[in-house]
Amino acid sequence: MSERILEHCPRCGAAGLSRPNVNKWVCPQCKFQLYLNTAAAVCALIQDDRGRLLVTVRANDPKKGFWDLPGGFVDPDESAEQAVIREVREELGLRVSSTHYLCSRPNAYPFGGITYRTLDLAYVCRVESGQRAVAADDVQGIVYCRPAELDPHRFGFDSIRQIVEFFFKRIHPL
Ligand SMILES: [Zn+2]
Numbered sequence: 001m002s003e004r005i006l007e008h009c010p011r012c013g014a015a016g017l018s019r020p021n022v023n024k025w026v027c028p029q030c031k032f033q034l035y036l037n038t039a040a041a042v043c044a045l046i047q048d049d050r051g052r053l054l055v056t057v058r059a060n061d062p063k064k065g066f067w068d069l070p071g072g073f074v075d076p077d078e079s080a081e082q083a084v085i086r087e088v089r090e091e092l093g094l095r096v097s098s099t100h101y102l103c104s105r106p107n108a109y110p111f112g113g114i115t116y117r118t119l120d121l122a123y124v125c126r127v128e129s130g131q132r133a134v135a136a137d138d139v140q141g142i143v144y145c146r147p148a149e150l151d152p153h154r155f156g157f158d159s160i161r162q163i164v165e166f167f168f169k170r171i172h173p174l
Contacts, residue, residue: 005114010034023117038106041118042084043071043160044125045102045167046094052144053164054133056091059140062110063156069163070139073118084123092133092142099123103166107159122163124171 006025008015014029025034046054056068070091074083085096102122109116135142147168155161 005036006034036117038117038119040074040080040083041072041107041109041120042074042080042087043069043120043122043163044084044088044096045069045122045163046088046125046127048144050144052146053150053167054092055143055145055150055164056135056139057141057143058156059135059138065140066156067143067151067154067160068139068156069122069160071120072138080121081123084121084125088125088127091135091137091139093136094127094131094133096125097128098126100125102170103163105159105162107157109157118159120157120159120163122167124167 006017009017009027009030009032011032012027012030014027016028017025018028019025023035023037026032048054054070056070058064058066058068070088071084072087074080078086081099084099088094088096100123102124104119104121107118107120109118133142150164150168152161152165155164
């Protein structure tokens, strides 16, 4: 691994931390051990009544302007289901009425000079009828796509592209 995430010990300030595993740092002076484990994240697959998939356009870096699915990091003390319901409300103003787990894919999320490793958990979400999605938070736009209209290269993250492809293969075999 060539990533330089930690250069000094957070406890004693010594330099020269060793990294015996991808997620573990050890201080040569005070032997402090720090783990940066994979973070849980969620994303939502929402279809309108015509079977089109709701795709968001990212408002911020990383990958500003690229396609994404609604979602984000799971907060401490929160279930993945609670997280996906909260994210859909924050980003789109939609109330989710049911969630069904679909699959997971690993992702790398660069932010502020650190590449966070995430595990993206995908949920098929139904939303209460009569609502209109409004882009908010870190979403700058909304696109509804049929499978034939999906351009895989416009997705900012491989994990999300893979989840969308898996969804349409499973749910709507072409
Ligand atoms: Zn130390």
